Amino acid sequence: PHADANLLPNAISDDGELTEIAYAKVNLALHVRARREDGYHALESLFVFAGDGDVLTGKAADSGAITLNIEGPFADGLDSGGGNLVMKAAQALREYLGESRGAALTLVKNLPVASGIGGGSADAAATLRLLGRLWNAHIPAPDLERIALSLGSDVPACLASVTQMVRGRGEVLEDVDLPGLAGTPMLLVNPGVGISTARVFQRWDQVDRGALAAESLERLIDGGRNDLEPAAVAMEPVIADVLAELRQSPGVRLARMSGSGATCFALFDDEADADSAAIDIKARQAGWWIMVTRIRAA
Numbered sequence: 001p002h003a004d005a006n007l008l009p010n011a012i013s014d015d016g017e018l019t020e021i022a023y024a025k026v027n028l029a030l031h032v033r034a035r036r037e038d039g040y041h042a043l044e045s046l047f048v049f050a051g052d053g054d055v056l057t058g059k060a061a062d063s064g065a066i067t068l069n070i071e072g073p074f075a076d077g078l079d080s081g082g083g084n085l086v087m088k089a090a091q092a093l094r095e096y097l098g099e100s101r102g103a104a105l106t107l108v109k110n111l112p113v114a115s116g117i118g119g120g121s122a123d124a125a126a127t128l129r130l131l132g133r134l135w136n137a138h139i140p141a142p143d144l145e146r147i148a149l150s151l152g153s154d155v156p157a158c159l160a161s162v163t164q165m166v167r168g169r170g171e172v173l174e175d176v177d178l179p180g181l182a183g184t185p186m187l188l189v190n191p192g193v194g195i196s197t198a199r200v201f202q203r204w205d206q207v208d209r210g211a212l213a214a215e216s217l218e219r220l221i222d223g224g225r226n227d228l229e230p231a232a233v234a235m236e237p238v239i240a241d242v243l244a245e246l247r248q249s250p251g252v253r254l255a256r257m258s259g260s261g262a263t264c265f266a267l268f269d270d271e272a273d274a275d276s277a278a279i280d281i282k283a284r285q286a287g288w289w290i291m292v293t294r295i296r297a298a
């Protein structure tokens with residue numbers, strides 16, 4: 001069962017602790033258009049967000065220092081120092097604001113790392129939202145988006161965490177309200193391999209098979225694809241097993257890889273089908289990470 005994370009993001013507890021959910025990002029389709037001069041790739045991607053994710057809490061610290069404590073199922077081996085995107089986001093915001101107040105942050109890491117569902121990007125965006133609230137900062141949207149992009153290509157889209165058509169290297173955002181998408185049950189499966197996004201892009205062959213349009217869910221299912229799937233499967237063949245498991249699940253509407261992998265998602269019309277698929281796959285693949293969730297409302 002999944003937590004009702006949608007209810008939590010603006011929670012404030014008695015001791016002044018703020019909470020933000022770093023919602024998992026899923027690329028319902030990801031079309032790579034071209035390699036750019038700067039080495040990044042021009043993309044067209046339909047981003048949706050799950051109702052669940054990492055959980056960031058924070059409160060003011062009198063010391064003026066920013067500290068990060070990481071807990072949860074995927075905390076192991078994560079750097080909680082300056083290399084962490086949460087710390088980088090905090091530092092970038094502090095510099096922009098000329099802020100001298102500190103913060104004590106705790107991240108509950110529920111999402112697998114380097115897995116194509118934007119865990120690090122969502123954490124960075126959640127940090128910007130949380131510290132903006134904690135420090136009472138009113139930051140013009142273009143400035144916030146610029147800071148977000150400096151942290152990673154997916155961070156601007158994660159700021160709002162709503163369904164968006166994403167272009168450019170990730171900074172050209174257009175809100176989309178696709179009928180039939182909000183609330184769709186979604187199963188996320190990761191076989192336990194980490195993938196370097198940069199390396200998957202390096203493997204991608206330049207192809208051009210037409211523009212991606214967010215006209216309807218049907219069109220996205222039939223005409224959409226993830227161009228990075230073949231490259232990622234070549235690097236980690238187990239991704240093909242994940243897709244095969246998802247595609248043979250009863251009631252599945254679409255199964256595809258998210259981002260640069262290795263997490264794959266499946267959409268279902270009925271949550272009961274998503275639940276049984278999760279149970280069946282877990283029984284066969286005990287080591288895989290599996291989450292049943294729903295697409296957030298646009």
Ligand code: C5P
Nearest residue numbers: 039040041043152153154169197198201
């Ligand atoms: O922006 P971010 O740091 O998340 O990207 C990681 C790597 O993925 C980049 O260094 C780049 O090699 C690749 N990338 C890309 N085109 C994009 C996004 C990422 O080539 N639009």
